Amino acid sequence: MRYSQAFIHTLFEVPKEAETPSHIFLLRGSYINPVAAGVYSVLPLGHRVTSKIRAIIREELNRIGGLELTMPVLNPAELWKRSKRYFDISEELIRFKDRRDREFVLAMTHEEVVSDIARQFLRSYRDLPVMLYQIQTKIRDEARPRAGMLRVREFFMKDAYSFHRDFEDLDAYYPRIFNAYVRIFARCGLASVPIEADSGIMGGTGSHEFMLESPHGEDQFVICPGCGYKANTEKAVGLKPGAGAAVDSPPAMEKVGTPGVKTIADLTRFFGVPESSFLKTVACVADGELVLAVVRGDFNLSATKLANHLKAVHLEFAPEEVLAKRRLHAGFLSPVGIKDIRTVVDTGVSESATFVAGANEPDMHCKNVLPGRDFTWADKTDITEVRQGDQCAACGKEKLEIRRGIELGHTFKLGTKYTSSESMDVSYLDNSGEQHRVVMGCYGIGVERLMASVVERWHDESGIQFPISVAPYEIVISALGKKPEITEAAERIYASIDKKYEVLLDDRDESPGVKLKDADLLGIPIRVVVSQKLLKNGEVEIKIRQTGEVRILSEAELYPALDALVKELQPSLEGLPYMPE
RNA sequence: CGGGGCGUAGCGCAGCCUGGUAAGCGCACCUGCCUUGGGAGCAGGGGGUCGGAGGUUCAAAUCCUCUCGCCCCGACCA
Numbered sequence: 340m341r342y343s344q345a346f347i348h349t350l351f352e353v354p355k356e357a358e359t360p361s362h363i364f365l366l367r368g369s370y371i372n373p374v375a376a377g378v379y380s381v382l383p384l385g386h387r388v389t390s391k392i393r394a395i396i397r398e399e400l401n402r403i404g405g406l407e408l409t410m411p412v413l414n415p416a417e418l419w420k421r422s423k424r425y426f427d428i429s430e431e432l433i434r435f436k437d438r439r440d441r442e443f444v445l446a447m448t449h450e451e452v453v454s455d456i457a458r459q460f461l462r463s464y465r466d467l468p469v470m471l472y473q474i475q476t477k478i479r480d481e482a483r484p485r486a487g488m489l490r491v492r493e494f495f496m497k498d499a500y501s502f503h504r505d506f507e508d509l510d511a512y513y514p515r516i517f518n519a520y521v522r523i524f525a526r527c528g529l530a531s532v533p534i535e536a537d538s539g540i541m542g543g544t545g546s547h548e549f550m551l552e553s554p555h556g557e558d559q560f561v562i563c564p565g566c567g568y569k570a571n572t573e574k575a576v577g578l579k580p581g582a583g584a585a586v587d588s589p590p591a592m593e594k595v596g597t598p599g600v601k602t603i604a605d606l607t608r609f610f611g612v613p614e615s616s617f618l619k620t621v622a623c624v625a626d627g628e629l630v631l632a633v634v635r636g637d638f639n640l641s642a643t644k645l646a647n648h649l650k651a652v653h654l655e656f657a658p659e660e661v662l663a664k665r666r667l668h669a670g671f672l673s674p675v676g677i678k679d680i681r682t683v684v685d686t687g688v689s690e691s692a693t694f695v696a697g698a699n700e701p702d703m704h705c706k707n708v709l710p711g712r713d714f715t716w717a718d719k720t721d722i723t724e725v726r727q728g729d730q731c732a733a734c735g736k737e738k739l740e741i742r743r744g745i746e747l748g749h750t751f752k753l754g755t756k757y758t759s760s761e762s763m764d765v766s767y768l769d770n771s772g773e774q775h776r777v778v779m780g781c782y783g784i785g786v787e788r789l790m791a792s793v794v795e796r797w798h799d800e801s802g803i804q805f806p807i808s809v810a811p812y813e814i815v816i817s818a819l820g821k822k823p824e825i826t827e828a829a830e831r832i833y834a835s836i837d838k839k840y841e842v843l844l845d846d847r848d849e850s851p852g853v854k855l856k857d858a859d860l861l862g863i864p865i866r867v868v869v870s871q872k873l874l875k876n877g878e879v880e881i882k883i884r885q886t887g888e889v890r891i892l893s894e895a896e897l898y899p900a901l902d903a904l905v906k907e908l909q910p911s912l913e914g915l916p917y918m919p920e
Numbered sequence: 921c922g923g924g925g926c927g928u929a930g931c932g933c934a935g936c937c938u939g940g941u942a943a944g945c946g947c948a949c950c951u952g953c954c955u956u957g958g959g960a961g962c963a964g965g966g967g968g969u970c971g972g973a974g975g976u977u978c979a980a981a982u983c984c985u986c987u988c989g990c991c992c993c994g995a996c997c998a
Contacts, residue, residue, distance in 0.1 A: 351947055351959065352932045356991050367931095376990065428998055447998060482921075482996050490997090557997095820956045852958040859958090870957060880957095 340812065342845040346383040349857050359555045361794035362487025364803045368861050370790075370811075377484025377492035381787065384861070387811035387841075388790050389495065393474050395526045395808065396497045396784060399519045405470045405499060410452045412476050416442035418451040422762045431479050445478035450753070450781060453500045454763035457777060464504050464769045467777070468512055472499035474786065486555055488791035489745060495786040503778040504767065509752055513545060514918040516782050520549055520748050521915045523784065527793055528806025528910045531747055533918075534560045535570040545752040550744035551792045558746050561725055565737030573643040576721050577729025577739050579635070579687035589693050590707045592675070598702040601670030603636045606704070610695055613637070618688065618696040618708065620672035625651035629665065633674050633716070634685040635694075638723035645683065645722045666699075673697030674714040675705055684716040685723050745792050748784040755779070794862075797885065803862025804885045807908040812843040814901065815863040819851040819870040829869045832879070832894065836901060859884070864908055865901065883908070 348369040356373070357363040365371045370385035381389055397407065416434065419425035425432070425444070433445040446452065453471060461467060477496040484491050501516070503509040517533065524531035529551050536548040548571055550560055561575040562568070570576075600609045606617050617636030622629065623645065634640050646654040657667075665680070673696040674682045688694070688710050696708040708714070727741045758765035758777045765777040790809070797804040807813055814836065818829035826846075833844040843863060845854045851870070858866050868880040879897055881890045881904070892900055 348930085348948090349959095350931055354931065355926080355933095358992075373990090424998065429996090431997070450998085479998085483992095483994090485992080817957095822956085825956090849956090850958085850960055851956055852960075854956095855958050857959085868957075872957070 340841075340843055342843055342847055345843060347857075347861070349860055357487060359486045359489065359795070360798050361489065361555075361791040364794055364798055364860065364862075365487060365791065368803060371488060371787075375492075377481055377490065379488060379491065379787070384811045385790065388793075388805070388809055389786050391809045392527060392786055392789050393495075393497070396474065396523055396786075399523045399526070400470075400472050400497075400499060403470070403515045403519050405472045407473060408456075408471050409473050409475060410446075410449045410456075412446050412478060414444050414446045414452060416444050418455060418763075419444050422451050422454070422757055424451070431481065433478055433480050447477055447479045448496070448781070448783070449473070449475070449498055450500070450757050450779075451763060454757045454765050454779070457500075457502050457758070457779075458763055458765040461502055461765065461777060462767055464767055467767060468501060468503045468508055470499055470501040470512075470516075472497060472782075485557070486791075488787045489555065489795075490557065491787065494788065497784040497786060499782040501780040501782075502765075503780070504769065504775065506752075506754065506778050509754075509778045509780055510545075513750070513752060513780060514920040516750055516780065517547065517918040518915075518920065520750060520782070520784070521917060522912060524549060524551075524747055524789075525912055525915055526910055527789060527809050529747065529789075529792060529796055532560070532562075532569060532744065533916060534562075535574055536749065536751075547750045548746050549748040549750075550742075551747050551796060552742050552744045553792070553795050554743060555795055556744040556746075558744050559741055560744055561739045561741050563731035563734060563737050563739055565731060566734035568731055568733040568739075572725055572741065573641065575725040575739065576732045577725045578732050578735065579638070579685075579723075579729075589709045589712070592705050592707050592709070592713045594698055595695075595704050595706055596702060597671075597704045600702075600704070606636070606695065610706075612695070616695055618673070618694045618710075620674060620697055622657035622667060622669075622672055623654055624657050625654045629657060629680055631672070631674055631677060631680050631682045632685075632722055633682060633688060634723050635687045638685065638687055638726070640685075641722055641724040644720075648683065648718065648720050648722060668697075668699065668701050671697040671699060671701060671703060673699050673705065673708075674716065675699065675708060677714065682714070682716040682718075683722060684710065684719045686719060686721050687723060688719075745788070745795065747789060747792055748782070750782045751780060753779040753781050797862070801856070802860030805862040805864055806885075806910050807864040807905065808910055810841075810862065810864050812841045812863050813905060814840050814865045814867060815843045815845060815858045815861070816867045816869065817845045817851075817854045817858055819854065819868060821848065822871060824874060825869055825871060828874055828879075828894070832867065832869065832897065835898065840901070840905060865904055867897070867901075 350367045353363050354366050357366050369382055372380045372382055374380055416425055432447060436442055474495055474497045478493050481492050501512055531549040533547045533549050536546040559572045561570055561572055600606055603614055603617055607614055614637040615635055619634050619636050621632045621640045623632060632640050632645050642654055675696055676699055690711045693707045693709050695704055695706045698705045728738045731737050731739050755776045757763045758779055766774050767777055768774055793809055794803050816829050816833055818825055836842055864884050866882045873879055877893055878891050879894055
C-alpha cells in the first residue's frame with residue numbers, strides 16, 4: 340500500500356481530550372475518530388489492527404472447536420424479560436419501542452439470544468458439549484466512558500458461550516477456553532495475568548479475569564509475591580490480625596457521650612485508641628431489605644462481597660429516610676440492641692476482644708462492647724475490602740500487593756443461571772431419557788479495548804510500537820529524497836516484498852523528518868530506509884521499532900534479513916500461564 | 921448521578937476581565953519555487969452561524985439567563 344493512498348492523516352498536536360497514551364497515539368495516528376462520548380469510528384488503519392485481532396481470536400477459538408455465528412443487536416424486550424435482566428439492569432441497557440409500539444433493547448451481551456437458540460436446537464446429550472461464539476457489536480450506555488477506547492459505549496466483543504450436560508463437563512472444558520485466552524493475548528503481544536474474579540451472585544464455581552497490568556487500568560487486583568495467588572480486589576481475602584482490646588474478663592459495656600463524634604477518624608482522636616478498636620456499622624438496603632454490616636474500624640466494607648453473600652442483585656447504602664424510620668442515626672449506628680434487622684459481621688471482628696461501637700442514639704457510643712455478649716448476628720463472613728500489605732490468606736507468608744490493570748477478557752462458569760426454568764429454560768434428554776438442565780459458560784473479549792491495551796503496553800514518547808502480529812503494516816519503506824535513483828530503489832524494493840508482506844511505501848513528497856516521525860508514531864514494526872547517503876554504497880537500512888536496533892545492509896542482504904526478522908518478531912507462546920487440561 | 925474543567929477553522933491556542941478598531945496566531949490543507957537523515961524555507965491561497973437559544977445594548981466571541989456537547993475525579997459497571 341502506498342502511503343499516499345492509505346487514508347493516513349496523522350496529527351502533530353495532541354487533541355486535548357486525550358490523556359492516556361493509547362488515546363493520544365490512536366488519535367494522532369488516525370487509527371480512530373471520536374463520534375460521541377464513548378463512541379468511535381475505527382478508521383482504515385485501526386480497522387487493519389482490529390481485523391488482525393479478530394483473526395487471532397477466530398483462529399484460537401476455532402482451534403478448540405468453537406463455531407462462529409452472528410446474533411442480532413436488536414433484541415425483543417421479551418427475551419430480556421424472560422431472563423429477568425430487563426429488570427435487574429438499570430440505565431445501562433438501552434430500551435426503545437419500534438414503530439408498532441413493540442419494546443426492544445439493544446443487546447449488551449447475548450446470553451438471552453444464544454440460550455434461546457440452545458433451547459430450540461440442543462435437545463439431546465448427543466448435541467453437547469458445544470461452543471458458539473461471535474464477534475459482534477455490543478451497546479452499553481455506560482455512565483462514564485473513559486480513556487479513549489478503554490471504556491466505550493459501543494464496541495465489538497468476542498462473546499463465546501459453551502453448553503454442557505453437567506458441571507463436570509463444564510469444569511473439564513473450562514481450561515481449554517482459559518488456555519485459548521492466554522494464547523490470544525500472548526499472540527497480541529500482551530502478558531495477561533489471569534486472576535480469580537468475583538463471580539457475582541452466582542456463587543463461585545469459577546471465573547477469571549485476564550488483566551494487563553497498567554497504570555491506566557481501572558480495575559485493581561491483588562497479587563501475592565510469595566505463592567502467586569492473584570485475585571480481583573472484589574474477591575481477594577487477606578488475613579486479619581487480631582485487634583481490639585483482648586481481655587480475660589471483659590468489663591461490662593458502658594455508654595459514653597460522644598457529641599458530634601461520627602467518623603472513625605474522629606473516634607480515634609476522641610478515645611485515643613487505634614482504628615482497629617472500633618466497630619464500623621454500615622446500613623445497606625439489599626433488594627429492599629435493611630441490613631447492618633459490621634466491620635472493624637481499620638477495614639472498609641466491600642459492597643460486592645456483602646451483596647454476593649446476601650445474594651442480592653441491588654445493594655445500596657441506606658438512605659436517611661430508611662434510617663429515620665427505624666430510629667437509627669448515621670454516625671452512631673451499632674449492632675448493639677438490634678433485634679429485628681439482619682446483621683452480617685465480618686470475620687475480622689474478634690469475639691475475644693472488646694470494641695467501641697455506636698449506641699444507636701445520637702451523640703452516644705458504647706465502650707467495652709464484646710461481640711457475642713453485647714450483640715449477636717445472623718452471619719459472620721468476610722465482607723471487607725482487601726488492603727495493600729495484608730497478609731496473604733493463601734500462603735500466610737507474604738504481604739499482598741495491589742496492582743492496577745485493564746480487564747482484557749473474562750471467563751465465567753455461568754452454570755444454570757440462564758438455562759433454568761425461571762430463565763431461558765434450556766434442557767436436554769440424557770441417554771436414559773431423563774431431562775436435565777444444560778450447564779453454561781460464557782467468555783468475553785473486547786476487541787477495541789484489546790487494541791488500546793496493546794498500545795498502552797507498547798509505546799514510547801514518539802508513538803506506538805506495535806507487535807508485528809497486530810500491526811497495521813509489517814514493514815514501512817521510507818524513501819528519503821526525491822532523486823530518481825531513490826524513488827527507483829524504493830519502488831524496486833516495494834515491488835519485491837509487497838506480495839509477501841504487508842508493506843507501506845512512504846511515497847509522499849515530504850521531508851525526511853516528517854516521514855521518520857510518522858513511521859515512529861504509527862508504530863510499524865520494521866522500517867526500511869532508502870536514502871541518497873545509503874544508496875551511494877548500495878546499502879539500505881533496517882530499523883526495528885520496538886528495540887531501536889539498526890542494521891545497514893546491501894539490497895541483496897535485505898530480503899533474507901526481512902524474512903528472518905518477520906519470523907523473529909512474532910510474539911512467543913513459550914512459558915504461558917496455562918491451566919492444566 | 922455528585923464535584924471540577926473546557927467549547928473561537930481539521931488540530932492546538934490567543935482574544936473575553938475592561939462590549940465598538942476583534943475574526944487572529946501556529947500546525948495541517950491547496951498552488952508555485954526551493955529543499956531532502958528526524959515534524960525545513962520563501963511567496964500566494966481556501967476554510968470559522970466564535971457550541972446553541974433567548975436577553976441586555978445604538979453595538980455582543982466579549983455582559984446576563986437557559987440549554988447542549990466534550991474531558992477529568994468520584995459513584996455506578998450485565
